[in-house]
Amino acid sequence: xxxxxxxxxxxxxxxxxxxxxxxxxxxxxxxxxxxxxxxxxxxxxxxxxxxxxxxxxxxxxxxxxxxxxxxxxxxxxxxxxxxxxxxxxxxxxxxxxxxxxxxxxxxxxxxxxxxxxxxxxxxxxxxxxxxxxxxxxxxxxxxxxxxxxxxxxxxxxxxxxxxxxxxxxxxxxxxxxxxxxxxxxxxxxxxxxxxxxxxxxxxxxxxxxxxxxxxxxxxxxxxxxxxxxxxxxxxxxxxxxxxxxxxxxxxxxxxxxxxxxxxxxxxxxxxxxxxxxxxxxxxxxxxxxxxxxxxxxxxxxxxxxxxxxxxxxxxxxxxxxxxxxxxxxxxxxxxxxxxxxxxxxxxxxxxxxxxxxxxxxxxxxxxxxxxxxxxxxxxxxxxxxxxxxxxxxxxxxxxxxxxxxxxxxx
Amino acid sequence: xxxxxxxxxxxxxxxxxxxxxxxxxxxxxxxxxxxxxxxxxxxxxxxxxxxxxxxxxxxxxxxxxxxxxxxxxxxxxxxxxxxxxxxxxxxxxxxxxxxxxxxxxxxxxxxxxxxxxxxxxxxxxxxxxxxxxxxxxxxxxxxxxxxxxxxxxxxxxxxxxxxxxxxxxxxxxxxxxxxxxxxxxxxxxxxxxxxxxxxxxxxxxxxxxxxxxxxxxxxxxxxxxxxxxxxxxxxxxxxxxxxxxxxxxxxx
Numbered sequence: 001x002x003x004x005x006x007x008x009x010x011x012x013x014x015x016x017x018x019x020x021x022x023x024x025x026x027x028x029x030x031x032x033x034x035x036x037x038x039x040x041x042x043x044x045x046x047x048x049x050x051x052x053x054x055x056x057x058x059x060x061x062x063x064x065x066x067x068x069x070x071x072x073x074x075x076x077x078x079x080x081x082x083x084x085x086x087x088x089x090x091x092x093x094x095x096x097x098x099x100x101x102x103x104x105x106x107x108x109x110x111x112x113x114x115x116x117x118x119x120x121x122x123x124x125x126x127x128x129x130x131x132x133x134x135x136x137x138x139x140x141x142x143x144x145x146x147x148x149x150x151x152x153x154x155x156x157x158x159x160x161x162x163x164x165x166x167x168x169x170x171x172x173x174x175x176x177x178x179x180x181x182x183x184x185x186x187x188x189x190x191x192x193x194x195x196x197x198x199x200x201x202x203x204x205x206x207x208x209x210x211x212x213x214x215x216x217x218x219x220x221x222x223x224x225x226x227x228x229x230x231x232x233x234x235x236x237x238x239x240x241x242x243x244x245x246x247x248x249x250x251x252x253x254x255x256x257x258x259x260x261x262x263x264x265x266x267x268x269x270x271x272x273x274x275x276x277x278x279x280x281x282x283x284x285x286x287x288x289x290x291x292x293x294x295x296x297x298x299x300x301x302x303x304x305x306x307x308x309x310x311x312x313x314x315x316x317x318x319x320x321x322x323x324x325x326x327x328x329x330x331x332x333x334x335x336x337x338x339x340x341x342x343x344x345x346x347x348x349x350x351x352x353x354x355x356x357x358x359x360x361x362x363x364x365x366x367x368x369x370x371x372x373x374x375x376x377x378x379x380x381x382x383x384x385x386x387x388x389x390x391x392x393x394x395x396x397x398x399x400x401x402x403x404x405x406x407x408x409x410x
Numbered sequence: 411x412x413x414x415x416x417x418x419x420x421x422x423x424x425x426x427x428x429x430x431x432x433x434x435x436x437x438x439x440x441x442x443x444x445x446x447x448x449x450x451x452x453x454x455x456x457x458x459x460x461x462x463x464x465x466x467x468x469x470x471x472x473x474x475x476x477x478x479x480x481x482x483x484x485x486x487x488x489x490x491x492x493x494x495x496x497x498x499x500x501x502x503x504x505x506x507x508x509x510x511x512x513x514x515x516x517x518x519x520x521x522x523x524x525x526x527x528x529x530x531x532x533x534x535x536x537x538x539x540x541x542x543x544x545x546x547x548x549x550x551x552x553x554x555x556x557x558x559x560x561x562x563x564x565x566x567x568x569x570x571x572x573x574x575x576x577x578x579x580x581x582x583x584x585x586x587x588x589x590x591x592x593x594x595x596x597x598x599x600x601x602x603x604x605x606x607x608x609x610x611x612x613x614x615x616x617x618x619x620x621x622x623x624x625x626x627x628x629x630x631x632x633x634x635x636x637x638x639x640x641x642x643x644x645x646x647x648x649x650x651x652x653x654x655x656x657x658x659x660x661x662x
């Protein structure tokens with residue numbers, strides 16, 4: 001991608017954002033989430049120069065060391081306020097580059113910004129216009145990568161925004177596991193976009209863990225494009241942040257592709273987390289299994305707004321969508337809005353949603369054996385989440401999540 | 411060990427126990443028998459502290475402590491164990507992890523060292539053999555996908571691990587075939603000693619063939635109406651509960 005093409009893209013995206021403006025609650029897709037608090041702040045990009053590889057970023061100090069999975073990951077890239085800070089590790093068959101070094105890579109040129117639609121989505125336009133850096137990961141055809149690649153995004157400082165932009169391309173018949181973690185400190189704003197391309201027959205396991213600071217804003221889009229017979233597991237886990245919007249959009253664009261889309265949100269205080277998913281069955285013989293689980297305490301509000309589209313050509317589609325929510329407080333609110341748009345007859349689609357409280361019988365059973373009430377509640381809350389967490393491959397990430405969910409569960 | 415005096419209790423505003431008296435001494439095995447609806451399960455649930463059950467009058471003392479004022483977990487830690495009639499399935503809570511947490515909470519309360527994973531596993535393996543449960547059960551969710559008989563055996567397994575002072579068996583025999591019945595009775599008999607007491611609540615006499623009680627009490631309409639030795643259980647088996655109910659009716 002030449003410098004001019006890059007600049008053109010940025011300018012077009014910036015123009016488009018100006019036309020679209022910030023999303024408002026009048027839009028059906030944004031009816032539950034008010035971005036006014038975010039627009040009131042005069043956000044600035046942090047202009048700190050890039051750190052040399054190997055040198056630990058000063059701001060990625062003590063609070064974030066625990067978020068690093070360098071000891072376990074095959075490779076790790078760290079970004080601070082959207083800028084590349086540090087990298088370690090690698091493997092045969094795997095190319096990992098900071099975005100700024102990837103621009104002349106032919107695979108990058110071919111795929112970058114092709115899937116996440118900045119014409120329709122204002123926040124993607126904002127990201128495309130302002131993206132400073134991110135990760136480009138290319139798995140060569142047929143390469144089966146053991147272990148996982150960790151991308152760590154650290155937000156830091158009041159009034160700072162960042163627009164991390166990632167592109168993950170899994171070549172034909174390849175296998176890869178990616179974990180993205182978002183953490184930080186302060187009243188910052190992360191607006192991330194990750195595009196994932198699963199080539200023919202590729203297996204991609206991708207997890208995004210949002211553990212932003214309590215005062216932070218996070219808007220993240222994961223855009224997945226699946227080719228023929230590819231298999232993708234994508235999880236979106238939200239624990240932190242004050243105001244969070246997670247978008248996951250998947251196009252099943254090749255015959256026989258299969259998707260498992262998991263989500264988990266664990267909220268307390270006055271957190272607001274809006275999960276918006278679109279699974280687009282474009283081609284026939286594709287499967288999609290979607291499971292989103294919410295745990296809501298205090299005055300938190302969670303949203304699951306999931307759409308499944310089955311195009312006229314997508315015969316023999318098999319699709320299931322489930323949203324389950326556990327309310328731990330009478331003041332917590334959850335909105336569950338499943339939508340099916342089916343344009344042919346030869347499909348198997350189902351969806352369901354439930355909202356409930358902790359099972360009193362189970363609570364009594366545990367207590368009657370000597371487990372204290374608080375511990376018993378934690379066990380049950382964790383049990384509810386475990387269906388999602390236990391399906392993860394990256395063991396150290398599971399451990400981090402168990403600890404994070406355990407701390408929140410009261 | 412357990413002293414129940416004039417216990418009035420019920421659920422959802424409906425009184426079911428109307429002045430029940432019972433004394434269980436240390437090292438004794440008592441059976442409570444009675445027809446459906448006589449208040450057997452209410453008694454078991456009140457003793458374990460199940461929410462929604464209300465005590466309106468009377469006292470229950472366990473080793474000199476006021477049991478009714480204690481939370482369910484504190485009763486368990488003090489040494490009361492209820493083998494439940496309908497053990498609940500708890501997917502996602504690992505059977506063995508949960509039991510280790512329970513045992514260590516109880517040990518902590520007794521002032522004993524907590525067991526580490528290896529020590530606990532060793533103990534658990536030993537006790538599983540007692541009730542003929544396969545080790546694969548350890549790593550499943552609590553009672554998840556267990557058959558009725560497996561659930562009951564799991565209750566007895568938990569009891570054997572937790573080593574309570576007073577074990578209350580609430581219709582543990584219901585739904586068990588003869589082999590499972592023998593296994594359950596064997597598990598309880600292993601616990602029997604001069605320090606442990608057992609309260610067997612049952613409709614039928616058949617468990618008592620294997621688990622011979624020191625005394626048998628007949629519960630009818632929320633009161634103990636008759637008491638005797640183990641031969642009373644056999645008499646009930648032969649004659650049914652009707653004659654007792656007639657006796658109660660004519661005594662009014």
